[in-house]
Amino acid sequence: MAETAAAPKTVKFIITRQDNPESASYTEEFELAYRPGMNVISALMEIQRNPVNAKGDGTVPVCWESNCLEEVCGACSMVINGKPRQACAALIDQLEQPVRVEPMKTFPVVRDLVIDRTRMFNALKRVKAWIPIDGTYDLGPGPRMAEKKRQWAYELSKCMTCGVCLEACPNVNEKTDFIGPAAISQVRLFNAHPTGEMNADDRLEALMQDGGIDGCGNSQNCVRACPKGIPLTTSIAEINKQTTKHMFKRWLGV
Amino acid sequence: MRGFYSRKIHSLLGVIPLGFFFLEHMLTNFSAVEGGASGFIDSVLWLNSLPLVFFLELFGIWLPLLYHGVYGLYIAYQSKPNLNRYNLERNWRYTLQRISGVITFVFVVWHVFETRFQVALGNVEHEELGGVMHNIVSQPLLLTVYVIGIVAACFHFANGLWSFLISWGITVGPRAQRVSSILCLGLFVIVTFMFLLSLVTFRDDEFQALSTALTSLRSVG
Numbered sequence: 001m002a003e004t005a006a007a008p009k010t011v012k013f014i015i016t017r018q019d020n021p022e023s024a025s026y027t028e029e030f031e032l033a034y035r036p037g038m039n040v041i042s043a044l045m046e047i048q049r050n051p052v053n054a055k056g057d058g059t060v061p062v063c064w065e066s067n068c069l070e071e072v073c074g075a076c077s078m079v080i081n082g083k084p085r086q087a088c089a090a091l092i093d094q095l096e097q098p099v100r101v102e103p104m105k106t107f108p109v110v111r112d113l114v115i116d117r118t119r120m121f122n123a124l125k126r127v128k129a130w131i132p133i134d135g136t137y138d139l140g141p142g143p144r145m146a147e148k149k150r151q152w153a154y155e156l157s158k159c160m161t162c163g164v165c166l167e168a169c170p171n172v173n174e175k176t177d178f179i180g181p182a183a184i185s186q187v188r189l190f191n192a193h194p195t196g197e198m199n200a201d202d203r204l205e206a207l208m209q210d211g212g213i214d215g216c217g218n219s220q221n222c223v224r225a226c227p228k229g230i231p232l233t234t235s236i237a238e239i240n241k242q243t244t245k246h247m248f249k250r251w252l253g254v
Numbered sequence: 255m256r257g258f259y260s261r262k263i264h265s266l267l268g269v270i271p272l273g274f275f276f277l278e279h280m281l282t283n284f285s286a287v288e289g290g291a292s293g294f295i296d297s298v299l300w301l302n303s304l305p306l307v308f309f310l311e312l313f314g315i316w317l318p319l320l321y322h323g324v325y326g327l328y329i330a331y332q333s334k335p336n337l338n339r340y341n342l343e344r345n346w347r348y349t350l351q352r353i354s355g356v357i358t359f360v361f362v363v364w365h366v367f368e369t370r371f372q373v374a375l376g377n378v379e380h381e382e383l384g385g386v387m388h389n390i391v392s393q394p395l396l397l398t399v400y401v402i403g404i405v406a407a408c409f410h411f412a413n414g415l416w417s418f419l420i421s422w423g424i425t426v427g428p429r430a431q432r433v434s435s436i437l438c439l440g441l442f443v444i445v446t447f448m449f450l451l452s453l454v455t456f457r458d459d460e461f462q463a464l465s466t467a468l469t470s471l472r473s474v475g
Contacts, residue, residue, distance in 0.1 A: 082339050173334040214258045233431070244423050
C-alpha cells in the first residue's frame with residue numbers, strides 16, 4: 001500500500017444520532033482526516049475533540065460508550081455498515097465508505113450511540129448465571145472439572161454481554177420477550193460446571209418461563225454475528241435438550 | 255411456563271401427527287400415479303375404512319392443524335426478518351419457514367374447503383374426490399395456485415423437521431445440524447416431486463369420468 005497520497009485522505013461518516021431516549025433519531029455526516037490504523041472509536045474521539053460536521057458547522061459531540069478498546073468488554077457495540085459489532089475492533093481500512101454508524105436499536109437508545117443493555121444483565125440474574133458457593137461455613141473445594149470440558153466451557157465464558165447476538169436475532173424485538181442467545185449460552189456454561197451443576201434445574205426452570213428458550217426460531221444469525229465466536233446455536237440446542245429432559249423428568253417425577 | 259409448553263406442543267404437533275398425515279396424504283395421492291383413478295379411489299376408501307375414522311381425523315388432523323396453524327401465525331407475526339443484514343442460508347430458511355407457513359395455512363384452508371368440507375356437506379362422495387381434483391387442476395390458474403401451495407407445504411414440512419430436531423435437542427452440534435439439513439433437503443425434493451407428480455396425474459382424462467356427476471359442484475367451488 002502506498003504510504004503517501006497526493007491529496008490528504010479523508011474518511012466519511014454518517015452517524016445516526018438521537019438527543020434523548022424519547023426524541024426522534026436523525027443522521028449527521030462527518031468528514032475526518034485519515035490516519036493510519038484508525039478505527040471507529042478513534043474517529044469518534046476525533047469528533048469529540050473537534051465537533052464539526054461535514055458541512056463545517058459546529059455541533060454537539062457524538063456520545064458513545066467504550067471501555068477496554070480490545071474487544072473484551074462489549075461496551076462499544078454499535079451497528080457499523082449494517083452489522084452490529086464492537087466499534088473498537090472496526091478498523092477504517094477494512095470498512096466501506098461512507099461508514100454508517102448507528103446505535104443497536106434492539107436496546108433502548110439513551111443518547112446517540114449509547115444504548116441501555118440492562119435487559120441483558122437482568123437476563124443473567126433471571127437464569128442465575130453464577131455459581132453459589134457461599135455458606136455459613138467453609139464448604140471446601142468443589143469437584144474437579146475435566147480438562148476437555150474446561151476447554152469448551154472456556155469458549156462460552158468469553159461472552160462479554162455485548163448484545164450483538166440480540167441485535168442479530170430476528171426473534172428479539174418489541175413483539176416478543178425472548179431472552180436472547182447470550183443468557184441461554186451462559187446457562188449451558190454454568191450447568192456444565194461441576195459445582196454449578198448442583199443448581200442446574202433452577203437455571204433450566206428459568207429458561208422454561210415466558211420469554212425463555214422457546215423464543216428461539218433457529219435463524220442462527222447469532223452464531224455468525226458473535227464477535228467472540230461462541231457456539232451459540234450449539235448452546236441453544238444443548239439447552240433445548242436439557243429443558244426437554246427436565247420437562248419429562250418433572251412429569252414422570254424422576 | 256405457558257409459552258414453553260405451547261411452543262413445544264406446536265413443534266410436536268407439526269411432526270406428530272401432522273407430519274405423518276402429510277406423508278400419508280402424499281402416498282394416497284401417489285396411488286393415483288401408480289394405480290390410476292381406480293387405484294386412487296381404493297386408497298381413499300381404505301383410509302376412510304379405518305376404525306374410528308372420525309376421531310382419527312379429529313385428533314390426528316383437524317385439531318392439530320388448527321392449533322399448529324393459528325399458533326404458527328402468531329409465531330410468524332412475532333418475527334422481524336432481517337435478511338437485508340444477514341443474507342445467510344439459515345436466515346433465509348428461517349424467513350421462508352414463516353412465509354411458507356402462512357401460504358400453507360391459507361392453501362390448506364382452501365383445499366379442505368373444496369374437498370373434505372364438501373364431503374361433510376354431502377355435496378361430494380369420497381369416490382368423487384379424484385374428479386374434484388381433476389376439475390381444479392385442469393384450470394391453469396388453480397393449478398398454479400396448487401403448485402405454489404404444495405411447494406410451500408413441502409418446504410415447511412421438511413425445514414420444520416430440521417428445526418424440530420433442534421428444538422427437541424436431538425441435533426445439537428454443528429455437524430449434526432448440517433447433516434440433518436442435507437437429509438431434510440433430500441426429503442423436501444422427494445416429497446415435492448411425489449406431490450407434484452400426483453397433481454399432474456389428476457389432469458388425466460380418466461379422472462374426468464369421475465367429475466361428470468359434479469357439475470353442480472362447480473358453482474360452489
